[in-house]
Amino acid sequence: MLARINSYALNGLDGYGVTVEVDIHAGLPAFDVVGLPDAAVKESRERVRSAIKNCGYDFSPRKITVNLAPAYTKKEGPIFDLAIALGILCSTEQAGVDMHLKPLDAVREYAFLGELSLSGAVTRINGVMPMLISARERGVKKIVIPRANANEAKYIHGIDVYAVETLKDAVKLINGEVAMPLEKSDISIGGSVDCGEDLKYVKGQYSAKRALEIAAAGGHNILMIGAPGGGKTMLAKCLSGILPDMTEREILETTKIHSVAGILDCEKGIVASRPFRSPHHTASRVSLTGGGAAAKPGEISFAHNGVLFLDELPEYPRSVLEILRQPLEDGVVSVSRASRSVEYPANFMLVASMNPCPCGYYGSQVHECSCSTSQIQKYMSRISGPLLDRIDLHIQVDEVNYDDLTSDVEAESSACVKERVNAARELQNKRYAGTTVHSNADMTSAMIKKYCVLDGAGEKILQAAFDKLGMSARAYTRILKVARTIADLCGAPDISAKHVAEAVMYRALDKAVK
Amino acid sequence: MLMSDLYLWLSYSHVPTAKINKILQKMSPTALWDAFAEESKYILDDKTFNALKRTRNVEYIERAKQYLETNNIKYVTRADPIYPSLLMQSEVNPPPVLYYKGKIEIARDPCIAVVGTRRASQYGRYVTDRIVRELAGAFTVVSGLAAGIDGFAHTAALNAGGNTVAVLGSGIFHASPSSNLRLFDEICKSGLVLSEYPPDVHASEYTFPQRNRLISGLSKGVLVVEAAERSGSLITANCALEQGRDVFAVMGDVDKTRSVGTNKLIKDGAVPVTCAADILEYYSVSAKKSEPKTVALDFTEQRVLDELSAGERSFDGLTEACGLTAAELNTALSALIIYGLVHEKAKNLYCVS
Numbered sequence: 001m002l003a004r005i006n007s008y009a010l011n012g013l014d015g016y017g018v019t020v021e022v023d024i025h026a027g028l029p030a031f032d033v034v035g036l037p038d039a040a041v042k043e044s045r046e047r048v049r050s051a052i053k054n055c056g057y058d059f060s061p062r063k064i065t066v067n068l069a070p071a072y073t074k075k076e077g078p079i080f081d082l083a084i085a086l087g088i089l090c091s092t093e094q095a096g097v098d099m100h101l102k103p104l105d106a107v108r109e110y111a112f113l114g115e116l117s118l119s120g121a122v123t124r125i126n127g128v129m130p131m132l133i134s135a136r137e138r139g140v141k142k143i144v145i146p147r148a149n150a151n152e153a154k155y156i157h158g159i160d161v162y163a164v165e166t167l168k169d170a171v172k173l174i175n176g177e178v179a180m181p182l183e184k185s186d187i188s189i190g191g192s193v194d195c196g197e198d199l200k201y202v203k204g205q206y207s208a209k210r211a212l213e214i215a216a217a218g219g220h221n222i223l224m225i226g227a228p229g230g231g232k233t234m235l236a237k238c239l240s241g242i243l244p245d246m247t248e249r250e251i252l253e254t255t256k257i258h259s260v261a262g263i264l265d266c267e268k269g270i271v272a273s274r275p276f277r278s279p280h281h282t283a284s285r286v287s288l289t290g291g292g293a294a295a296k297p298g299e300i301s302f303a304h305n306g307v308l309f310l311d312e313l314p315e316y317p318r319s320v321l322e323i324l325r326q327p328l329e330d331g332v333v334s335v336s337r338a339s340r341s342v343e344y345p346a347n348f349m350l351v352a353s354m355n356p357c358p359c360g361y362y363g364s365q366v367h368e369c370s371c372s373t374s375q376i377q378k379y380m381s382r383i384s385g386p387l388l389d390r391i392d393l394h395i396q397v398d399e400v401n402y403d404d405l406t407s408d409v410e411a412e413s414s415a416c417v418k419e420r421v422n423a424a425r426e427l428q429n430k431r432y433a434g435t436t437v438h439s440n441a442d443m444t445s446a447m448i449k450k451y452c453v454l455d456g457a458g459e460k461i462l463q464a465a466f467d468k469l470g471m472s473a474r475a476y477t478r479i480l481k482v483a484r485t486i487a488d489l490c491g492a493p494d495i496s497a498k499h500v501a502e503a504v505m506y507r508a509l510d511k512a513v514k
Numbered sequence: 515m516l517m518s519d520l521y522l523w524l525s526y527s528h529v530p531t532a533k534i535n536k537i538l539q540k541m542s543p544t545a546l547w548d549a550f551a552e553e554s555k556y557i558l559d560d561k562t563f564n565a566l567k568r569t570r571n572v573e574y575i576e577r578a579k580q581y582l583e584t585n586n587i588k589y590v591t592r593a594d595p596i597y598p599s600l601l602m603q604s605e606v607n608p609p610p611v612l613y614y615k616g617k618i619e620i621a622r623d624p625c626i627a628v629v630g631t632r633r634a635s636q637y638g639r640y641v642t643d644r645i646v647r648e649l650a651g652a653f654t655v656v657s658g659l660a661a662g663i664d665g666f667a668h669t670a671a672l673n674a675g676g677n678t679v680a681v682l683g684s685g686i687f688h689a690s691p692s693s694n695l696r697l698f699d700e701i702c703k704s705g706l707v708l709s710e711y712p713p714d715v716h717a718s719e720y721t722f723p724q725r726n727r728l729i730s731g732l733s734k735g736v737l738v739v740e741a742a743e744r745s746g747s748l749i750t751a752n753c754a755l756e757q758g759r760d761v762f763a764v765m766g767d768v769d770k771t772r773s774v775g776t777n778k779l780i781k782d783g784a785v786p787v788t789c790a791a792d793i794l795e796y797y798s799v800s801a802k803k804s805e806p807k808t809v810a811l812d813f814t815e816q817r818v819l820d821e822l823s824a825g826e827r828s829f830d831g832l833t834e835a836c837g838l839t840a841a842e843l844n845t846a847l848s849a850l851i852i853y854g855l856v857h858e859k860a861k862n863l864y865c866v867s
Contacts, residue, residue, distance in 0.1 A: 210844065
């Protein structure tokens with residue numbers, strides 16, 4: 001007998017319906033899966049066989065053919081296990097039939113997702129959230145998922161989701177037993193962020209802390225330059241604590257990517273605080289942008305709506321850094337492979353740190369630098385102009401002296417800073433409502449012209465800064481954007497000379513070129 | 515034969531300058547040319563004889579002159595009145611010809627050489643910039659176009675609108691290092707680039723120490739900004755002593771390797787220097803005073819300036835001393851730097867200019 005079970009699959013972040021057809025007929029005992037399955041799908045034969053047997057059902061040797069339709073797309077992963085097992089049970093008339101062995105309608109109402117363990121338990125799968133969103137858009141009404149994925153599913157409204165723990169639970173559903181769908185809840189915005197570091201424990205470094213606040217408020221990319229041991233990494237880690245709260249749109253966007261990649265926290269179910277990704281400098285290009293045969297998302301997409309922290313920037317291979325340029329500009333990365341082409345959002349804030357020279361101590365008050373001028377130039381030139389061009393703030397982070405380290409003065413806490421950052425972001429959200437831009441850093445040229453108008457005094461001080469400090473022309477728009485954010489932090493509607501003057505201070509590299 | 519052509523002959527023979535000067539003590543260039551085969555055999559070794567013989571050809575010299583002209587390279591020989599008079603001293607071992615690009619007359623103005631290590635620290639860069647800016651008003655600044663202090667000295671002199679002379683250790687076509695080539699072009703335009711070697715000569719390990727004697731030879735005094743224990747700039751200082759020039763040295767921390775050389779110079783009798791005025795006073799020259807700018811400062815800016823007048827402060831130190839937030843302090847500092855009242859001496863370390 002032929003059985004059809006609905007299931008669902010993903011291509012990038014978009015889903016599509018898959019019908020699992022199981023046919024059992026006479027012939028030499030065999031168990032074949034067709035429809036471009038990958039290794040994990042082929043292995044599901046073994047899992048399905050054991051799961052059926054261990055749940056107390058019959059699995060006698062027969063010729064079984066499983067087709068995953070549409071047959072022309074590649075199927076990946078173990079998500080069809082549950083549907084295949086149910087298909088076999090239905091076609092052997094062990095499930096989904098009434099007492100007269102007539103097929104029930106219930107089986108056609110549901111779509112089934114889930115991996116099976118040998119014992120028959122339904123275990124966690126990746127990509128549940130994007131699949132649910134996509135299934136809802138395609139009119140699927142009821143969907144069955146593993147209990148372990150229930151937390152991420154409860155935030156998707158407009159579709160009935162049933163969580164099962166074992167194969168037997170799923171059988172009950174298709175036998176027509178009435179079950180309660182998952183209770184939905186709303187995404188709560190804000191709340192505490194459990195991050196490792198708090199700004200109040202950072203001694204001194206007032207200028208750097210202020211620059212971080214500005215970067216967080218306007219979504220600006222920031223580069224920290226300083227000797228080893230200056231606290232660059234600690235400052236970067238503090239950033240998570242002061243980033244503005246995510247909006248519901250941002251939470252859903254980021255969670256979808258994390259869900260697909262399988263890095264979502266099962267307990268939380270959603271990414272409620274901005275992601276902070278810090279790939280090591282041995283990271284490959286594909287690991288950053290995404291790719292592979294399956295065109296999976298990479299680190300820059302994991303950092304979507306959050307922070308991509310590159311510690312020791314010049315240590316990254318040039319080819320790896322250069323690929324960041326296009327996503328930094330467009331906020332998306334298009335991963336194209338022979339079999340498919342997928343677009344992943346990658347609107348991240350780049351936070352980078354580096355030493356000023358190969359030995360690390362150029363300009364240090366404490367240690368002596370042993371590098372020649374050409375060595376320093378060579379080291380700095382590892383970071384290309386076009387990449388630096390996309391970094392709005394560069395700051396010097398110097399070593400902390402002993403007195404500061406031991407002082408008891410407690411600095412402002414991350415929570416206080418976050419309040420100001422949230423207020424500034426609120427202003428920006430209002431200003432850019434209805435556009436694709438969400439922060440000052442993403443402003444288009446037209447917006448800069450509209451929102452970054454300088455008064456006479458501001459114009460004058462910017463002119464003087466260019467003359468005096470020998471700044472490059474590309475610094476101009478960067479300074480304007482940063483000045484806009486500084487004004488937002490003050491709650492000022494217009495940019496004044498003071499805001500421009502402060503913004504000029506965060507262009508350490510432009511000043512060094514002199 | 516013109517006297518200047520004879521000197522060009524000697525220069526193009528590539529015989530080392532010291533040897534040429536030895537020969538010239540015994541006979542004049544004219545005599546050497548006229549009676550080349552007969553008399554000179556007795557005073558020349560074979561190698562020198564062959565080298566001079568190879569180029570002793572009127573046509574060859576005419577061609578060389580044409581080559582220099584088409585390539586826009588000027589030259590001045592010892593026969594010319596414009597030849598820098600300080601070089602004529604025998605201790606300097608004056609080259610027969612100087613090839614140059616730019617304004618040769620500035621080499622006859624009073625000059626000060628500013629030299630130092632190629633591995634300059636931020637301190638060295640800052641001190642060079644500060645001293646040279648003031649010196650440039652009264653002196654032509656001579657240096658060797660090397661990376662590090664040399665380059666900073668040229669740049670500072672140009673920025674201050676003063677004159678600067680770069681003495682090369684190679685022919686003008688092979689100026690190095692490549693990182694200073696843009697600076698080279700700028701000096702050609704508004705200063706003077708000088709070499710004792712014909713334009714096609716490549717630098718070698720012998721030419722750079724030779725070049726140092728010209729740097730000190732052109733100058734009244736040599737200022738060494740930063741030098742390690744064994745540094746090329748100490749060769750320049752030695753040349754200066756041999757030539758009877760004054761040696762100045764910038765004091766540095768006793769434990770910094772880059773200041774070992776300069777501190778040693780001071781121990782050995784060099785004039786310690788902390789600011790341009792030390793050198794200007796030594797020669798009783800007054801620098802052109804720039805009129806003190808009058809800028810209207812607001813309350814916080816004035817407060818920061820007062821705090822800095824007491825001595826250099828770090829950013830963190832200033833925040834605490836003035837009781838300002840980082841934002842306020844950055845705003846004030848930025849304005850003060852733009853007005854030219856405050857200088858960022860090292861990263862996050864500020865002082866009054």
